[in-house]
Amino acid sequence: MHxxxxxxxxxxxxxxxxxxxxxxxxxxVVDVARxxxxxxxxxxxxxxxxxxxxxxxxxxxxxxxxxxxxDVLQRQDRSVAKLRAWLECLMHTKxxxxxxxxxxxxxxxxxxxxxxxxxxQHVAHMIAQIERLVHEGxxxxxxxxxxxxxxxTAIWHATARFHNxxxxxxxxxxxxxxxxxxxxxxMINGLLVR
Amino acid sequence: MHxxxxxxxxxxxxxxxxxxxxxxxxxxVVDVARxxxxxxxxxxxxxxxxxxxxxxxxxxxxxxxxxxxxDVLQRQDRSVAKLRAWLECLMHTKxxxxxxxxxxxxxxxxxxxxxxxxxxQHVAHMIAQIERLVHEGxxxxxxxxxxxxxxxTAIWHATARFHNxxxxxxxxxxxxxxxxxxxxxxMINGLLVR
Numbered sequence: 001m002h003x004x005x006x007x008x009x010x011x012x013x014x015x016x017x018x019x020x021x022x023x024x025x026x027x028x029v030v031d032v033a034r035x036x037x038x039x040x041x042x043x044x045x046x047x048x049x050x051x052x053x054x055x056x057x058x059x060x061x062x063x064x065x066x067x068x069x070x071d072v073l074q075r076q077d078r079s080v081a082k083l084r085a086w087l088e089c090l091m092h093t094k095x096x097x098x099x100x101x102x103x104x105x106x107x108x109x110x111x112x113x114x115x116x117x118x119x120x121q122h123v124a125h126m127i128a129q130i131e132r133l134v135h136e137g138x139x140x141x142x143x144x145x146x147x148x149x150x151x152x153t154a155i156w157h158a159t160a161r162f163h164n165x166x167x168x169x170x171x172x173x174x175x176x177x178x179x180x181x182x183x184x185x186x187m188i189n190g191l192l193v194r
Numbered sequence: 195m196h197x198x199x200x201x202x203x204x205x206x207x208x209x210x211x212x213x214x215x216x217x218x219x220x221x222x223v224v225d226v227a228r229x230x231x232x233x234x235x236x237x238x239x240x241x242x243x244x245x246x247x248x249x250x251x252x253x254x255x256x257x258x259x260x261x262x263x264x265d266v267l268q269r270q271d272r273s274v275a276k277l278r279a280w281l282e283c284l285m286h287t288k289x290x291x292x293x294x295x296x297x298x299x300x301x302x303x304x305x306x307x308x309x310x311x312x313x314x315q316h317v318a319h320m321i322a323q324i325e326r327l328v329h330e331g332x333x334x335x336x337x338x339x340x341x342x343x344x345x346x347t348a349i350w351h352a353t354a355r356f357h358n359x360x361x362x363x364x365x366x367x368x369x370x371x372x373x374x375x376x377x378x379x380x381m382i383n384g385l386l387v388r
Contacts, residue, residue: 146379154376158352166360182348185340189384 006038008046008056015057020107024054024114058115061108062122065093069129079137080188083155086133090126091162091180095171102168109165127152134191143191151191158187200232202240202250209251214301218248218308252309255302256316259287263323273331274382277349280327284320285356285374289365296362303359321346328385337385345385352381 004010014035018027029050033040047053072086098105112119131152137143145151161167162180170176198204208229212221223244227234241247266280292299306313325346331337339345355361356374364370 147376150372150376151380153373154380157355157373158377158380160361161351161354167354178344179347179351182341182344183352186345186348186352186381186384190380190382191384194388 006036006042006046010036011043011046011053012057012060015053016104016107019054019057019111020104023107024111029053054111055115055118058108058112058118062112062118065090065097066122066125066129068093069126073129073132079133079140079142080192083130083133083137083188084184086129087155087159087162087184091159094163094165098165098168098171105165105168109168113165123156127156130155137191141193144193145191155187158183200230200236200240204230205237205240205247206251206254209247210298210301213248213251213305214298217301218305223247248305249309249312252302252306252312256306256312259284259291260316260319260323262287263320267323267326273327273334273336274386277324277327277331278378280323281349281353281356281378285353288357288359292359292362292365299359299362303362307359317350321350324349331385335387338387339385349381352377 011032015027015032018031018035021027022031027050029043029047030040032053033043036043043053047056068089069086072082072089075082075085077085112122127149131148134143134145134148134151134155138145138148159180161170161183162176205226209221209226212225212229215221216225221244223237223241224234226247227237230237237247241250262283263280266276266283269276269279271279306316321343325342328337328339328342328345328349332339332342353374355364355377356370
């Protein structure tokens with residue numbers, strides 16, 4: 001197994017295993033190197049510091065979660081349907097990962113919540129996608145909006161219960177779907193041209 | 195100090211001190227009794243079990259937080275102004291407590307988050323208050339709403355960022371006020387008669 005080329009991908013996978021075992025505070029680059037059967041110098045050749053390594057793990061996870069959202073933005077459909085599909089895609093991706101492997105989800109989300117800059121960039125990217133949908137809806141004469149960025153920010157925060165890992169315990173509640181419908185209806189009433 | 199009468203109030207205060215020190219899992223009724231200089235039998239005379247004691251501590255805290263909200267409901271004002279004042283009162287009460295004594299706030303909120311039944315009752319009580327405001331607004335011809343309970347549930351969850359202790363880290367962010375304005379505008383656009 002040590003004969004395989006040491007790729008960034010393999011280092012990130014080994015880091016996830018180490019994080020799962022020791023958590024982000026106790027895990028070290030030496031643990032990651034040991035997991036791979038290489039020297040820590042070999043790991044540092046790809047990632048300059050533990051901090052760079054953790055950022056890369058968190059960014060890869062967030063990129064995996066947001067990848068299917070890009071496809072939703074490309075669809076030809078009414079903006080209201082695209083906004084609904086975008087939110088459902090985001091919620092389902094996270095909720096599925098949380099239910100399939102709760103401990104891995106807790107490892108990743110605990111890591112991400114502690115990395116302020118990575119989280120801020122991800123949230124800005126998500127709000128920018130919603131803002132694009134809001135602009136589209138205004139251009140289609142579906143939505144009436146004063147400030148598309150404020151509206152997108154509001155949609156992001158108003159739906160936190162359904163996509164923010166802080167609420168993972170609520171995601172297995174039978175009331176979750178009805179709660180989302182209630183929030184969706186309130187938001188969309190405020191957006192749609194009447 | 196042992197000469198004072200052993201009131202439920204004194205037991206609850208001592209329990210908070212013990213929780214602060216040991217956390218809800220490790221704290222015992224014996225610790226509380228020791229804190230008060232009484233036998234654990236004296237504590238059990240007021241609270242039948244550790245679980246009953248923790249519930250009472252959590253319920254007292256939540257009652258303190260929601261007490262000023264009752265006054266807002268009694269005001270003579272437009273429903274939109276009352277709903278806004280109710281949310282502000284809730285947010286400010288929690289945010290002030292969190293900033294005045296972060297460790298005490300963490301003790302209480304950690305306790306409450308772990309007590310499912312107490313939390314559910316509190317949330318039902320909060321949503322019932324919002325529902326009352328929504329009904330008033332419909333009666334005043336200020337709001338248009340299909341289902342007042344669903345609307346109240348949506349308002350509660352859509353504003354979680356600003357009152358749910360899970361978000362305590364966000365409460366000191368300079369962007370918080372603007373985020374609330376954005377969510378408020380989106381919600382109120384969906385409620386108001388146009």
